[in-house]
Amino acid sequence: MIEILPLVPSDNEAIAQVIRDVLIEHNVPKVGTAYADASLDCMFETYSQSNSVYFKLVKDGKIIGGAGISALENGPDSVCELQKMYFLPEARGFGQGAAMMEACLAKARAFGFKQCYLETMPYMEAAQRLYQKFGFQYLDAPMGNTGHCSCPVWMLKSL
Secondary structure, eight states: OOEEEEEOOHHHHHHHHHHHHHHHTTTTTTTSSSGGGGGGHHHHHHHTTTTOEEEEEETTEEEEEEEEEEEEETTTTTEEEEEEEOOOGGTTTTTTTHHHHHHHHHHHHTTOOOOEEEETTTTTTTHHHHHHTTEEEOSOOSSSSSTTTTTOOEEEEEO
């Protein structure tokens, strides 16, 4: 059984490792992406702020993925960002991306956000198909200031 659960303090090391492993698997640059985020080693604390949440995907007690919602850095107050949505290979292909997306978007709406923004890599095509299925549309330029200058695909969805 696979569960979507809120992150707890003892999950910091495991979720950071999952994210780094997925980024390395996909040859994502270490600079200008989530790999370099200072928050990666303190995810629980980062997502404990108001209007912010991070969910872990757990199978047999092991974290196999995660995703979060937080206000878009230096963006309009009405816009949140889908952040750090990454799954290990064993979590893929079973509908968990859709389930995680539903959990995150439900929280974004509950927090009162009106739009949800995300950034990704051009070769993460399966992820982009999922985002499009949920109503995300491509943008011509980035929003806010996420620090992810190596992520050239930007998408936005009305909530």
